[in-house]
Amino acid sequence: MKIKDFLKETNGSYILEKVLNKDKTWLFLHDDLEVPKEAVEILRKVKSGYPVEYIFEEVWFYGDRFYIKEGVLIPRDDTEVVLERAIKLINEKCKTKSEKCKIVDCCTGSGVIAIEIAKHTNAKVIATDISDTAIEVAEKNIALHNVDVEVKKCDLLKCEGEEIKADILVSNPPYVENSWQKPNVYEPDLAFYGGDDGLDIVKELILKAKDLKYKAAVIEIGYNQKNLLSEFLKDKAESFEFFNDLAGNVRGIEIIF
Ligand SMILES: C[S@@+](CC[C@H](N)C(=O)[O-])C[C@H]1O[C@@H](n2cnc3c(N)ncnc32)[C@H](O)[C@@H]1O
Incomplete structure (x- = not known):
């Protein structure tokens, strides 16, 4: 050829x-x-169907190059709107604080959200994931970008029996309905599935963050989850606002507790 x-x-x-x-x-x-x-x-x-990103072990996100390998979700362009919303919120909420704001990027995967937050805000960033492969990849990316991000192996916000307290939660958690098919078979199930309506982990995270007195959260969700989540949040937040991706579909929610 x-x-x-x-x-x-x-x-x-x-x-x-x-x-x-x-x-x-x-x-x-x-x-x-x-x-x-x-x-x-x-x-x-x-x-x-094998992702080209896994072959060359590289992926681009928010204009930066990151390491990636099989076993970890390939970051998507749509997540950039979630990141931008988080950066804006962090910079607004944290500017009057005398000490550094503490941010948790829960379900960090390759670490892209945590790393970009560390680059674009003045916050102290902690990245958590339950997968050993994700932790390994996130650590490699943190070293590659030379940023100050602490990585912890946790089940959501619970790390070695202790819950992490912080000011703001940012997360792109698994939120796909169990009955849906993954975009390809090579990415890990753990990164996608969130129960029958996809919202099990999103809801658990919101309840945990509220309980631990987080001030706010920015969470990626699916385009069809707005109504279910509005109903769930009715009595759980001071305010909340959904935001769209570049295609005009609902992609995330910003919550003020
Ligand atoms: C949708 S991926 C997001 C990865 C990355 N934040 C991104 O935007 O590219 C979800 C991540 O959640 C992690 N995860 C799944 N269940 C978890 C749990 N109970 N506690 C912590 N992390 C979890 C998976 O390992 C996966 O890395």
Whole structure:
């Protein structure tokens, strides 16, 4: 197969740039050359559904490059609106505090939310996850970005028998309904499923945060969960507001306790 044909494939340019260690301009100037076997094999694997991010162990989020590997959710562009909302809230709520605000990114996965919060606010950030692989990947990313984020292995906010108290909770937890199919079989179930209506973990987190006297929370949710969550929150928060992703679908909720 020639480079010119390979470039027509989804991810074709990215795969060739990585395998040949050349940029797009070079590829266009040499598009009559044969593609190496390794690239053809990678394209076959990606076309069969294996995420290209796991092959090259890299993913881009909020303009930054992160390490990723199988066993950990690949961060999605839609989560960037949740991050932006969290950064805005943290910067507003924390500017009058004399000491540093404490933020928990619960269900941190690869650590992308925690790391970007550490880069864009003045807060003390703690990242938690129940998965050993996620903890390993988050730690690697924290070192890669040279930020001050503490990582803890926890079941939601419970770490070694102790609950973490903080000012603001940020989370992209598992919130997919159990009956739904994952976008691909290679990402971990643990990152997706949240019970029959998908809200088991979201609700548990909200109750925990309220109980521990968190001031606010920013949580990613599914586009169809607004009504169920509004009903649940009626008597549990001072105020709450849903916000949309770039496609105009509900993507998250900001709660003031
Ligand atoms: C949807 S992923 C989010 C990952 C990352 N925050 C992101 O936005 O890319 C959810 C994460 O929750 C973690 N998780 C699932 N159940 C958990 C629990 N009970 N306590 C802590 N983390 C949990 C999974 O391991 C997974 O990393």
